[in-house]
Amino acid sequence: MNLLLMMQAGAEALNGDALDGEVAQESIQLFELVLKGGWIMIPLAFLSIITVYIFIERYLVLKRVAVEDTTFMNRIKDYIHDGKIDSALSLCRSNNHPVARMIEKGITRIGRPLNDVNTAIENVGNLEISRMEKRLPTLATVAGGAPMIGFLGTVIGMIKSFWEMAEAQGSVEVAQLAGGIYTALVTTVTGLIVGIMAYFAYNILVAKVEKVIFKMEARTMEFMDILNEPAR
Numbered sequence: 001m002n003l004l005l006m007m008q009a010g011a012e013a014l015n016g017d018a019l020d021g022e023v024a025q026e027s028i029q030l031f032e033l034v035l036k037g038g039w040i041m042i043p044l045a046f047l048s049i050i051t052v053y054i055f056i057e058r059y060l061v062l063k064r065v066a067v068e069d070t071t072f073m074n075r076i077k078d079y080i081h082d083g084k085i086d087s088a089l090s091l092c093r094s095n096n097h098p099v100a101r102m103i104e105k106g107i108t109r110i111g112r113p114l115n116d117v118n119t120a121i122e123n124v125g126n127l128e129i130s131r132m133e134k135r136l137p138t139l140a141t142v143a144g145g146a147p148m149i150g151f152l153g154t155v156i157g158m159i160k161s162f163w164e165m166a167e168a169q170g171s172v173e174v175a176q177l178a179g180g181i182y183t184a185l186v187t188t189v190t191g192l193i194v195g196i197m198a199y200f201a202y203n204i205l206v207a208k209v210e211k212v213i214f215k216m217e218a219r220t221m222e223f224m225d226i227l228n229e230p231a232r
Contacts, residue, residue, distance in 0.1 A: 040153035040187045055201040062208040098128035099219045143198035150191015157184030
């Protein structure tokens with residue numbers, strides 16, 4: 001009985017070693033495949049790192065900006081109706097949020113024509129939108145540029161293959177063409193992958209920015225309505 005258990009344990013150990021060997025071999029083959037893409041893989045790797053960094057950084061920023069104090073506008077309304085302008089300004093300055101900075105600018109313009117107040121708020125809003133959209137043009141550039149770089153690698157790989165064919169003078173072997181074909185295919189696939197990543201990341205972030213902009217516009221209209229209401 002003990003002998004059977006030892007044999008079973010040995011078989012499992014051998015199977016485990018074989019499986020680990022297969023995983024290691026697959027990792028080595030994948031690494032070698034990437035290397036066959038040539039120097040074109042360097043800018044593509046750089047673009048992929050940029051894409052991941054911008055997406056994570058902007059996503060966290062926009063996630064924080066999307067969180068809104070639901071009692072903020074009600075407190076602003078009470079302060080303004082009670083004539084407590086300083087308290088309203090202090091409340092705005094204590095909130096690190098685009099809406100708070102917009103409303104703060106509007107409060108500082110109270111007493112002027114409503115068009116001037118609205119214009120001042122819109123100017124601050126445009127600055128806040130510009131901050132939220134920071135680095136998004138870079139993502140859009142990567143989404144369009146990465147596939148083009150990949151296609152450049154395709155052209156380079158095909159030129160390399162045709163060069164090998166010309167040098168062979170008719171006696172062409174598959175091994176001679178493999179290098180150029182590898183370069184063509186690997187760079188194309190990598191460029192498309194990076195471009196797709198950047199494209200989806202860009203659209204996800206743009207959608208989040210638009211949601212925040214909608215809230216900013218809604219709060220602006222709410223603030224203007226407060227100014228139009230008769231005093232208590």
